[in-house]
Amino acid sequence: MTTEIYLDSNATSVVLPAAIAAANDAMGRRYGNPSSTHATGLKAKAILDQARASAVRLLGVGNGRLMFNSGATEGIQTAVLSALVALRERRDAGEAIGSLLVYGATEHKAVPESLAHWNRLLGLNLTLHKLPVDHDGAHSLGALREVAPRAAMVCTMAANNETGVISDLAGIEAVLAQTASRALWLVDCVQALGKLKLDLSSTRIDYAPFSGHKLYAPKGIGMLYVRAGAPFTPLIMGGGQEGGQRSGTENMAGIAALGAVLAALERGDTFRGNAELCAFRARLADSLRAALPGVVFNNPFDKALPTTLNFAVPGLSSRELMDVFDAAEVRVSAGSACSSSKAAPSYVLDAMGLPLWRSAGAIRMSFGPLADEATIDAACARIERCGAALRASCLIPSERGAVPHDGLVQLGVEGACSWMVLDAGSRGCIVIDPLPDHVARIESYVRCQNYQVQAIVSTLPNAGRAMLIEALGRHFNRHVDADEYGWPLHAATIALANGASAPAIALGGQALACMPCGAGDELRAYLLGAPKDGRLPAAAVRFAFSARPAQQALAAVSAGRTLLCPTRDEHNQFCSIAEPVATLAADAQLDSAALDAFLQAHPDALLIDVREPYEFAAAVTPAWAGRSAHSVPLSRLADHASVWLQAEQTPLLFFCRSGNRSLKAAHCMRRLGHRQAYSLNGGLALATPLPLAA
Incomplete structure (x- = not known):
């Protein structure tokens, strides 16, 4: 039984049970072609007619056109094509049509992309003009007033998909009337269906696309409204279905499902009203404020749909927030498109003039009007769990210090690495090659766990240390004299394996030794291991830190199992050995279907969750066959790898949410010589059955 809490309804919704039943009926009992005139076809046509009649009443279509199609993107294409074909015909007839294709700065990308596409193909060569919005995301009516006389087409939306901000359609219509603009007007109504009252024929809106999957219908079904008298050109020609407006045999299962949703909206007995939805949003917002200190909401609640929250948290990226929510099985989305490592700033929030940290770190939490008390209660509890996980991992402030950790931590950004050597017993820490991008994270980590x-x-030499020193404050003894590498001038010495004497810093039971290497001694390498009788034998050196050109100089002072920890890691290797295994076996990925057999065959296998500590803490504890998993995030992979290499016969099964991070871990261990390292292909997302304890 899934424990998922789905709060990403602006992206797509679950399907209403009545809609599923209607689709099954259309496919099973009333499967006929609605264009056929026999009884079986007439039964199918009745579905089509009923759904259309319901939509006509709900949307106030009046004498306008209402056609079914595949969804909003097709509807936008059809509307833009219709408008631009008419504009070209008018221009060819000598009429003045205007020179601008105006679209809101926060429109869905389908709108400007469609405008640009058909503008180019039809040879109109009109100018695309972005209409600005204010800090609340509302279209600037003043800016519209300036350009309306020159506008050939105006494209806005009823409510924004990222922020839920509701457009002032009446204000836009008034400006178009006051300026005597002849511009054709498209309004994207995708987020409005079932959430805003619409009476389209009473407005001067020319085109309004809708998409069923945003409101409990399946994907692949939508509608397009075209005002009576507005120009229209079919996008798809063929058999003349939909009254010749959109050819192709109708998607009867989709239309039947959408019809069930429209019927439920008409009856008013299925979906919650505005007051209840506002109360749900307020409860979620209160939980976020309590769990995530400093949370800022990017959408004004009094001007937005009650089903949408958009927020950011100082110091946390949208990737980190996405990961912790997903680990707790709360499905939300970033406020913008993501790459594998970081989110691009949201163009919607950028257009609103919000600072970069808010647009790049935005999270959208959205639910539908079918939400209930139990879902909101559970969501609030999960939000609290996420906050506790982030506090325990030192990512957000906490009144209680986190439990300190031993070992090695690797922080990476764009191919460069920072390293932290930690000793919980002494609360001591050494930082190697700190990067400016990691200053805040290192400072937070040190303060939270009270390291010195x-x-x-x-x-x-001359690497940037001043910023980190300033940030650490009392957690760093800035009175110790150091050279240009940051190395203390009065450090004790230790004998290395090649007989040379090297300065060293003691850290608990370990020592970090410094040795010059490279032409002109401009490079330094650092050796970390447990000394014995004032010496650091090669076999005792667990880790060596250096720039790659210096690694050859380490052969005389380290062993074959010493892990080389680079300052550059462009290929996500994490660490290496002097003679890595050249080839990676094809069996490194293990399908979830073979998981039980693998575990039965290898009762000693270690299950290793490579998600970050805050994800592990927020998740329900993973367990297969009664065996618990170990939490070893990629940032600590090098530290544990040196231990696992001592037990090469113990199989290692890595897993994460999607399988991407775990595959990197498995490949790393294979390169280091551990031939029984595996990754769960597809991760927890595709594991069947989901291997989570209830």
Whole structure:
């Protein structure tokens, strides 16, 4: 039984049970072609007619056209094509049509992309003009008033998909009337269906596309309204279905499902009203404020749909927030399109003039009018769990210090690495090659766990340390004299395996030794291991930190199992050994279908969750065959790898949410020589059955 809480309804919704039943009926009992004149076809046509009649009443279509299609994108294409074909005909007839194709700065990308596409193909060569919005996301009526006389077409939306901000359609219509604009007007109504009252024929809106899957109908079904008298050109020609407006045999299962949703809207007995939805949003907002200190909401609640929250948290990226919510099985989305590593700033929030940290770190939480008390209660509890996980992982402030950790932590950004060596017993820490992008994270980590940073050292001279030193404050002894690499001038010495004497810093039971290497001694390498009788034998060196050109110099002072920790890691190798395994076996990925057999065959296998600690803490504890998983995030992979290499016969099964991070871990261990390292292909998302304890 799934424990998922779905709060991404602006992207797509679950399908209403009545809609599923209607679709099944259309496919099973009333499967005829509605264009056929026999009884079986007439039964199908009745579905079509009933759904259309319901839509006509709900939307106030009047004498306008209402056709079914595949969804909003097709509707936008049809509307833009219709408008631009008419504009070209008018221009060819000598009429003045205007020179601008105006669209709101926060429109869905389908609108400007369609405008540009058909403008080019039809040879109109009109100018696309972005209409600005204010800080609340409302269209600037003043800016519209300036350009309306020159506008050939105006494209706005009823409510924004990222923020839920409701457009002032009456104000836009008034401006078009006051300026005597002849511009054709498209209004994207995708987020409005079932949430805003619409009476389209009483407005001067020419085109209004809708998409069923935003309101409990399946994907692949939508509608397009065209005002009576507005120009129209079919996008698809063929058999003349939909009264010749959109050819192709109708998607009867989709139309039947959408018809069930429209009927429920008409009856008014299925979906919650505005007051209840506002109360749900307020409860979610209160939970977010309590769990995530400093949370800022990017949408004004009094001007937005009650089903949408858009927020950001200082110091947290949208990727981190997405990950922790997903680990807790709360499905939300970033406020913008994401790459694998970081989110691009939201163009919607950028257009609203919000600072970069809010547009790049935005999260959208959206639910539908079918939401209930139990779902909101559960969501609030999960939000609290996410906040606790982030506090425990030192990502947000906490009144209680987190439990300190031992070992090695790797922080990476765009191919460069920072390293932290931690000792919980002494609360000591050494930072190696700190990057500016990691200053805030290192500072937060050190303060949260109350470490004292003994040194901040670099493998190259003149590396940027001042910013981190300033941020650490009392957690760093800035009175210790250091050279240009940050190395303390009065450090004790230790004997290396090649007989040379090297300065060293003690950290609990380990020591970090410094050795010059490279032409002109401009490079430094650092060796970390447990000394014995004032010496650091090669076999005792667990880790060596250096720039890649310096690694050859390490052969005389380290062993074959010493892990080389680079300052550059462009290929996500994390660490390496002097003679890595050249080839990666094709069996590194294990399908979830073979999971039980693998575990039965390998009762000693270690299950390793490579998600970040805050994800692991927020998740229900993964367990297969009664075996618990170990939490080893990729940032700690090098630390644990040196231990796992001592037990090469123990199989390692890595997993994460999608399988991407776990595959990197498995490949790393294979390169290091551990031949029984595997990744769960598809991760937890595709594991069947979902291997989570109830």
